[in-house]
Amino acid sequence: MTNRQAARQPYLRVLDDLQGKISSGELSPGDLLPSTRALSERHGVAVMTVRRAYTELQKLGKAEPTHGVGWFVTEPPAPKPGLEERVRTLEVEVRELRERLVEHDSSVS
Template identity: 65%
Template sequence: MTTTTDPTKPPVQPYRRVLDDLLNRISAGEFVVGDRLPSTRELAEQHNVAPMTVRNALAELQKQGRAAPTHGVGWFLTEPPEKEPSLHERVTALEAEVAELRARLDHDSTVSQ
């Protein structure tokens, strides 16, 4: 694999190159949920890096919830976790719920009078 360097950008860590390549391949549909990823050795050879560098990239994929290891078998692509709602989305939902509760209280108080 050849890499071009852009003097205006900071160098990319080797594990990040491996990780980015895997993420690109996943996005392109080369791997789908349940697929076994290439072995650490295969990835190390493809990217001309040490196996530990590949393990760091795979650990990051695991941290993101995108891959999981099976001892003695390999790494498998997993379903990424659902995206957590942003703070803004959560506040908006709570405001709507509070408004609904207020409307109920107002309705209940006018009915009971």
């Protein structure tokens, strides 16, 4: 462990380890994460430190707990559309609204 790693808060080291394993595919959606006790022993940290790392992982949408069973890797969230895609969608919606307005105006006249 480098001095920089040692200076990081312990829960961040655990979180980085878990995120690395998820990103690399070593842990896949649906996989059971290691128990808090096992992970605390592996990293030499308190169980509460591992719980905090798991909570942060949950906030990131990468893990969910199942009561009485443990923590599981979740499906990654769908990527948000980029600006260009959102603009194209809005352009289509505006075009459709204009067409409806023209149809409505012609039916009222």
